[in-house]
Amino acid sequence: MSWIDIGHIDDVPLRGARLVKTHVGCVAVFRTDEAEVFAASNTCPHKKGPLSEGIVHGHKVTCPLHNWVFDLNTGEAQGADDGRISTYPVRLEDGRILLDGAAVSRRSAA
Template sequence: MENNWIAIGHIDDIPLRGARCVKTPQGKIAVFRTAENEVFAIEDHCPHKGGPLSQGIVHGKAVTCPLHNWVISLESGKALGADEGAVATIDIRNEAGALSIRLTHQMMAAAE
């Protein structure tokens, strides 16, 4: 399972400072595109109350949860500021615009 890369679409499918949700056997993954054209993938639930991070506002390399305004780092998956908690980050690669993610068992352990 270590090299289980799954194609999820093209970078142009995601608007700048936007996201899309990808359903996998291990849960929903939020894939983000920053204003600088960087892509990140994290679990699609806020560590606070489970809000859908893929529906949040992307700013810099972070996303603000649409439910209670928690700010989550897209790089580390950790809550920023005074809030505590984290979501799993998912390996993502961008090969000439073609995006793929790598699923591992680590994602499930982080959710427990």
Template sequence: MHWVSIGQIADIPQRGARCIETPAGKVAVFRTGDDRVFAIDDRCPHKGGPLSQGIVHGASVTCPLHNWVISLETGKAQGADEGCVRTIPLKVEGGQIYIASNVAVEAA
């Protein structure tokens, strides 16, 4: 797998997110309270809410529109809700975040 640099982990606040644009739409890159990073489509499977504006707790994010909880690890809706968002492979080396190149990042 090939990787593309998208920035430093320090650029994302703990329990926060940043967005990047791709040809397939916005991708939200999250940093958890314990400094793990995850990337998922920035669109809730329920009504398309911006997940990057949600509340990060543990390895999940709560959509700001209707409180759906989405796993950052699997992209699946939690609890009684059903739906899924795409997860995108990331890795961190020396504080630098890399995203899988097959996502074809346009801008970081």
């Protein structure tokens, strides 16, 4: 894995998100708890809604356009017939958020 430092955990609001621009598109970084973050595609597959502007609850995010709910662990849409977002490995180290750049490069995050 190729870890990229994308900022301090305090840069992401609690139960909120931050958008990270990469060479393959935008990745949303979600903070679900004091010391818990997830990274996923920023684009809802339904109507292309910006997930970083959605509502973060538990380990889920709700799309701001049409209320599709995605599990941040798996990327699976809940209650939708076929919906999935890409998720990316992320970890915390001394308060810094590290994103797996190799995983982002392998998939389209747009």
